[in-house]
Amino acid sequence: KGILTGEDIWCQGFSEPDHGSDLGSAQCRAVRDGDEYVINGSKIWTTMGNYAKYMILLARTNPNTDRKYDGLSFFLSPMKVPGIDPKPIRKLTGEYGFTQTYFNDARIPASCLMGEEGKGWQLAMQTLQYERGAEAGAAGGLSMVRIAFEDMIEMLQGKQRDGSEVLQDPVVRDELMQLLIEDKAISIGEKRAHIGALNNDFRMALPLSTKLRWTEHARRMRLAAVRLQGAGGSLYVQDSQAIQGGFWQRAYMQSFSATIGGGTSQVQANIVAEHVLGLPK
Incomplete structure (x- = not known):
């Protein structure tokens, strides 16, 4: 309901400063610690990140896999927790629509994990199908x-x-x-x-x-x-x-x-x- 009413703003934590289009090389780390994951790294171009209540976050839970896509996990992460710091980025147009979001030992509940650990790539690709407009014209930002x-x-x-x-x-x-x-x-x-x-x-x-x-x-x-x-x-x-x-x-x-x-x-x-x-x- 909060999404439909606009009360709950969400942002997307996919791209990183050194890994934009090469999303499979994302390095933001998520390490399991009991009932929590500890997140370190940063995401960039997180639209409205400084206002968001939640983030769909793609983070690396296993750095030692044969395929780089296999060690990524998909989280629905809260934004208002200690250690998560979104910094606005000034655009060419003079506006501030994007942020770079920094994670410094940020702890999120393990229940935020969607699907299986290390299987987040498939979920991310399904999400991007909607963003790119491939599924019933569902989304597309400017378009x-x-x-x-x-x-x-x-x-x-x-x-x-x-x-x-x-x-x-x-x-x-x-x-x-x-x-x-x-x-x-x-x-x-x-x-x-x-x-x-x-x-x-x-x-x-x-x-x-x-x-x-x-x-x-x-x-x-x-x-x-x-x-x-x-x-x-x-x-x-x-x-x-x-x-x-x-x-x-x-x-x-x-x-x-x-x-x-x-x-x-x-x-x-x-x-x-x-x-x-x-x-x-």
Whole structure:
């Protein structure tokens, strides 16, 4: 109930300063001590970590395994315990949305362990399926709040460049049409993904690739919106002369987070290559 009402804020403890996309190499340690686990290490990019009541935590309980994925365990850890210290990180946009969370002999109940000790990798991958939008479009952060292509066209209406309206430039119109085609293709692809008969050739191809295609498209669209403002594109949100208060400049900088969080674009491309096309690692 607390999750649904927003009373209980959760954060994700997966990535580490030296182990982001290579999540299997995570080194944050969890050592069993009676009815508790003692946690040492740090996690980074823990969104809202300084407000969170709980964390889904992936920590290494066994450092001596043949496969690096086998020594990881999955915990539902409380955040308000001694030894857990989330430090806010200032983003490129000037905001503080992420934290680096430090664990210094932090003790959490052994009952926080989900599943079997050392079997946390499977749970983490299932969780990431939802984050990446592969399961019924369940989650996806930035991709859940779409800035429509039409919003950009409305912003550019009447804007001048070299003495004429920017939207009348044939080169600009061609660029915008390419973006619009891609935008519509992604939207139609999401609908197609829910029709089994249309996905027999490459099963799960559309759900697994949507995160990659949408986040990269969103980044390019926002870049175009800033660039087509001309000199005004160099202004930012604090500048009174910025178009729409610098909304598009901020949106462009923010768009990079979606190409990283939940698996970088390079990682997503590898996932599609291996799990859809059957290519070797």
